[in-house]
Amino acid sequence: MELADGRLQGVVSSGSDIGRVYVSSIAAESYAFACSTNNNRPCGGARGTFCNHIRALVGEAVLQYGAERVARYLKAETPGGEPDAEALVSVMTGTRPEQGDASAAAPVFSRFLRHLAYLELEPTTAPLPEMQWFPATRTAA
Amino acid sequence: MRTDLLTDPVDGLDEALAAVDAFDRVLVAGLLRPQPAQAAGLAALAHFVAGTPLASLVPEAADKAAAGAAGEDHLVALAAARTALMGSVHDALTDRVADVTGRPRAERSTRDTPADAPGANVLAAARAWLCDLARAGWQGIDHELVAGAGPVVSAMLPDPRLRRQATLLDGFAAELAASCPGATLEHVPVRRWADLWTRALLLTLPGAARTPAADTVTGRLLPLGVDVQEHATAVQAQVHAVLEPSDGSAPRLVRAAVSAPKPDTVVGAGLWQLLRPRMSLLGAVGEGRAVELDAMPVTAEGDLVWDDERARTGEFADPFATARVILSTATDPETAPLDRHPVGIAVPVLVEGYTAEREDDGPLTFTVAGHRLAVDTARVPAASPLSPETVAASGACLGLLRWDAGEFVLQPLAVETTVRKKTVAVHAGAWAGGTTDKVGARAEKAATDSVAVLRERAGKLLRK
Numbered sequence: 001m002e003l004a005d006g007r008l009q010g011v012v013s014s015g016s017d018i019g020r021v022y023v024s025s026i027a028a029e030s031y032a033f034a035c036s037t038n039n040n041r042p043c044g045g046a047r048g049t050f051c052n053h054i055r056a057l058v059g060e061a062v063l064q065y066g067a068e069r070v071a072r073y074l075k076a077e078t079p080g081g082e083p084d085a086e087a088l089v090s091v092m093t094g095t096r097p098e099q100g101d102a103s104a105a106a107p108v109f110s111r112f113l114r115h116l117a118y119l120e121l122e123p124t125t126a127p128l129p130e131m132q133w134f135p136a137t138r139t140a141a
Numbered sequence: 142m143r144t145d146l147l148t149d150p151v152d153g154l155d156e157a158l159a160a161v162d163a164f165d166r167v168l169v170a171g172l173l174r175p176q177p178a179q180a181a182g183l184a185a186l187a188h189f190v191a192g193t194p195l196a197s198l199v200p201e202a203a204d205k206a207a208a209g210a211a212g213e214d215h216l217v218a219l220a221a222a223r224t225a226l227m228g229s230v231h232d233a234l235t236d237r238v239a240d241v242t243g244r245p246r247a248e249r250s251t252r253d254t255p256a257d258a259p260g261a262n263v264l265a266a267a268r269a270w271l272c273d274l275a276r277a278g279w280q281g282i283d284h285e286l287v288a289g290a291g292p293v294v295s296a297m298l299p300d301p302r303l304r305r306q307a308t309l310l311d312g313f314a315a316e317l318a319a320s321c322p323g324a325t326l327e328h329v330p331v332r333r334w335a336d337l338w339t340r341a342l343l344l345t346l347p348g349a350a351r352t353p354a355a356d357t358v359t360g361r362l363l364p365l366g367v368d369v370q371e372h373a374t375a376v377q378a379q380v381h382a383v384l385e386p387s388d389g390s391a392p393r394l395v396r397a398a399v400s401a402p403k404p405d406t407v408v409g410a411g412l413w414q415l416l417r418p419r420m421s422l423l424g425a426v427g428e429g430r431a432v433e434l435d436a437m438p439v440t441a442e443g444d445l446v447w448d449d450e451r452a453r454t455g456e457f458a459d460p461f462a463t464a465r466v467i468l469s470t471a472t473d474p475e476t477a478p479l480d481r482h483p484v485g486i487a488v489p490v491l492v493e494g495y496t497a498e499r500e501d502d503g504p505l506t507f508t509v510a511g512h513r514l515a516v517d518t519a520r521v522p523a524a525s526p527l528s529p530e531t532v533a534a535s536g537a538c539l540g541l542l543r544w545d546a547g548e549f550v551l552q553p554l555a556v557e558t559t560v561r562k563k564t565v566a567v568h569a570g571a572w573a574g575g576t577t578d579k580v581g582a583r584a585e586k587a588a589t590d591s592v593a594v595l596r597e598r599a600g601k602l603l604r605k
Contacts, residue, residue, distance in 0.1 A: 019601045115404040116599045123401035123419040124301045125447035130309040131370035131377040132484045136522040
């Protein structure tokens with residue numbers, strides 16, 4: 001999941017089939033949304049409005065980045081007080097956003113697969129001095 | 142500790158950094174069609190290394206680059222000149238740190254080991270990509286150019302001998318990708334990207350990343366604390382410790398690191414889980430115990446190359462006791478010539494008798510004997526009980542002295558605070574080996590679940 005290229009985009013697990021994942025995205029400002037499977041078939045739920053995968057994506061983004069940062073990136077203003085995932089979704093769907101273009105799904109998915117493969121690499125104990133340029137941070141980047 | 146020396150100016154520092162900055166600005170617009178201002182920046186760099194062994198190579202490289210005709214060798218020569226300048230800054234700063242701590246420096250072991258130069262082809266591909274970056278400039282980067290690093294990183298990662306290069310390129314490319322297209326970039330991290338580019342380019346040369354573990358050490362390892370470094374797809378935990386050699390020789394400061402590539406969704410407590418199985422030391426640190434080492438491999442830079450077979454968890458050992466009793470007599474390790482850069486300065490120190498001050502949301506500072514020392518609480522990892530509030534309320538701090546943005550800063554590894562008239566220690570790495578703390582345990586559970594899901598997906602999706 002990432003806030004990049006003017007979109008909130010990420011890979012969401014299918015609720016029914018464990019071999020399937022969806023690539024979901026919402027564009028900043030226009031809230032144009034797209035959702036398709038890893039085999040590039042459009043998601044059945046994403047017709048006319050946000051599907052459950054896109055809703056799940058917003059929920060996860062709020063957990064990882066904080067609602068404020070997500071709202072700022074997507075340029076979504078929630079009326080009154082602190083934004084949360086539910087308020088964000090309702091503000092965005094309230095503007096009746098259009099279905100976006102799913103062409104960015106392929107690179108997002110291939111990057112996801114590449115990083116998934118990192119789990120199978122062995123940790124090492126030889127020092128990596130270059131990591132000094134990448135300090136840990138208490139606040140999620 | 143002579144804290145008064147931390148704020149004294151260092152001779153020649155500003156001049157050296159000005160030459161570095163002049164070169165760094167050249168990389169913003171790129172070397173495809175250099176402008177007169179860029180030629181001046183290149184000349185400034187060349188001028189600074191005039192009295193060094195680089196004196197013949199660099200002016201030629203600067204001329205070629207200014208004419209828009211720099212080949213790979215020329216760019217490598219420029220990167221070498223910049224590295225030499227940063228090396229001199231590093232040396233001046235570490236000399237200053239040695240004056241501050243009053244500790245002896247270890248003697249450099251000069252034992253030579255056979256050269257090992259793996260992955261020549263993939264390193265050449267990395268070099269070509271980095272040279273293309275320099276030609277495009279930070280303002281000229283786009284997704285297509287940045288994506289060129291992907292196949293290189295994927296080819297390097299499976300070989301543990303190429304982890305340094307792979308991890309650096311992966312983090313650098315991700316940062317560039319997040320800033321594409323460069324043409325509309327409002328703020329360019331000029332010094333930082335030039336740092337990463339320079340180091341990455343030099344690491345593509347045969348033997349540059351060599352850190353052979355030529356010696357072994359036997360004795361008692363007394364951990365001081367854990368420093369965690371991470372980017373979206375990699376993490377490293379580095380334990381700083383004092384080693385008491387069993388042969389009776391002087392105690393020395395050493396480090397032990399464990400690192401792993403990771404998916405970007407593994408964060409917080411998940412990082413500890415990823416690293417824990419590979420290094421029993423993290424468990425020992427979490428419990429506050431010493432470790433007995435038997436012929437553990439060590440590099441000339443004081444980095445233990447950890448092997449669980451050669452370590453046995455020992456008695457309880459309070460890091461603050463270690464710091465008060467032995468730290469001042471321990472020798473500081475030397476830095477490998479190519480690794481000399483201010484970012485690598487991370488020197489364990491104990492600071493006591495300060496008053497902590499914080500103006501509203503501003504940075505925390507300790508005032509020690511009338512001198513202010515900035516405290517960098519942001520470097521404490523997310524899965525840790527050490528909060529900025531705890532640091533602000535502390536009476537003693539064990540930390541790493543670093544140099545960042547033109548000043549010395551203290552990164553806390555652990556603090557002592559008084560709770561109901563009792564002194565308690567809070568460690569940044571307290572959860573390294575697991576935790577029974579309520580908040581920590583919840584984080585552990587969430588991380589376990591998310592990694593289990595990812596592994597399951599990996600099993601299904603990667604083997605189709």
